[in-house]
Amino acid sequence: MALNEALHGKTYPAVPFVVEAERVRAFAGAVAHAGAGVPPTFATVPEIAAGLANVIGDPELGLDLSAVLHGEQEYEWVRPLRVGEAVEAEATIESIRGRGSMRFLTLRTFLRDEAGLTVVVARSTLIVREDG
């Protein structure tokens, strides 16, 4: 299965997500976060939720999850996420690069709060191995 390069620039519908206290506690334990507040990389949770909801499952894109490695990750935090708040995660295919058996899919995801203000911008590059 080959990635469809024509989808460069495609923006998917925003996915709603609530920052639940129990999920934050579990995540904090898993990343050895000792202090107060939502761990910064908790942003990956709504990012993954949006990715799984529509990018991974996009039949037009042709992404085979079993052939994917996480190559690179970047975050810009405008402010920390807050426990209990509702955000939405909007993913865009920023680029599809590479030739032959190794392709790079870069997704940019905006997390916005209820006022529509950007809280976090995430950029994730997936390495996709393709046969042949």
Next chain:
Amino acid sequence: MSARLEDLAVGDEVFEVSRVVTREDVKAYADASGDQNPLHLDDEVARAAGFPGIVAHGMYTMGTLASAIVSWAGGVGSLVRMKAQFRAPVFMGDTIVCGGSVRSLDAQARTAVLDVWVRVEREGVVGWPIRRSEAEVRLA
């Protein structure tokens, strides 16, 4: 506790935090993050992909590094920007060592750019799951 810009100089190593990677923690990370890729959960799938066993999520390692950064810098609001490349796998039983040094300081903005890394040592051989990555922090 928070780091003060006046106490820092370019080149200073500012934190070093070690953590032993366990199957239980990686499973907890998979559940909390929603990333249930079997490469992180199923030894057979990981072996079929050419690894000796399951591999920790890159984001488990980056998240642990971010915890070390904010614990040093002064809380979750101190982290402005962070970028990491996942260069080498982390296996169960590894001890990862998260570290950072000062790359540049901006006295007016009261920010620092750090060079951050995650190192692992196996039978005397050093590996770098994350190396020459960058984090920008706001300081007191």
